[in-house]
Amino acid sequence: xxxxxxDKARELAAAIAQSAExxxxxxxxxxxxxxxxxxxxxxxxxxxxxxxxxxxxxxxxDYKKIGDLTRQMEGIEETLRRNQQMQKLTNARTAFSAxxxxxxxxxxxxxxxxxxxxxxxxxxxVGCSGCSVR
Numbered sequence: 001x002x003x004x005x006x007d008k009a010r011e012l013a014a015a016i017a018q019s020a021e022x023x024x025x026x027x028x029x030x031x032x033x034x035x036x037x038x039x040x041x042x043x044x045x046x047x048x049x050x051x052x053x054x055x056x057x058x059x060x061x062d063y064k065k066i067g068d069l070t071r072q073m074e075g076i077e078e079t080l081r082r083n084q085q086m087q088k089l090t091n092a093r094t095a096f097s098a099x100x101x102x103x104x105x106x107x108x109x110x111x112x113x114x115x116x117x118x119x120x121x122x123x124x125x126v127g128c129s130g131c132s133v134r
Contacts, residue, residue: 032089
């Protein structure tokens with residue numbers, strides 16, 4: 001493997017680590033990890049998920065219990081979606097993913113210029129009929 005390529009990869013990694021998107025995501029993850037109320041919600045969800053798994057593996061599954069647990073899990077998911085800390089984390093992860101998708105698209109554009117013909121025009125995906133860019 002080319003040392004030059006590895007050096008550039010390290011430079012890219014350092015630039016990503018210094019990006020606002022990465023910093024915001026790391027901060028949101030740290031804050032979420034420190035949020036004991038959020039942790040309790042996650043633990044409750046994980047417990048119910050294990051109970052559903054155990055019940056479905058049972059020789060005689062109790063489908064009413066599985067349904068009740070599933071509804072409880074859906075309620076917990078809604079609680080997580082409304083949680084401000086979780087929203088902040090989700091938004092930060094989405095922004096970081098968008099940045100990384102842009103990095104990957106740029107790499108692909110440079111490495112496979114012929115694929116530009118298949119990519120979206122200046123209007124983005126407006127009127128797109130289903131290209132390979134995702």
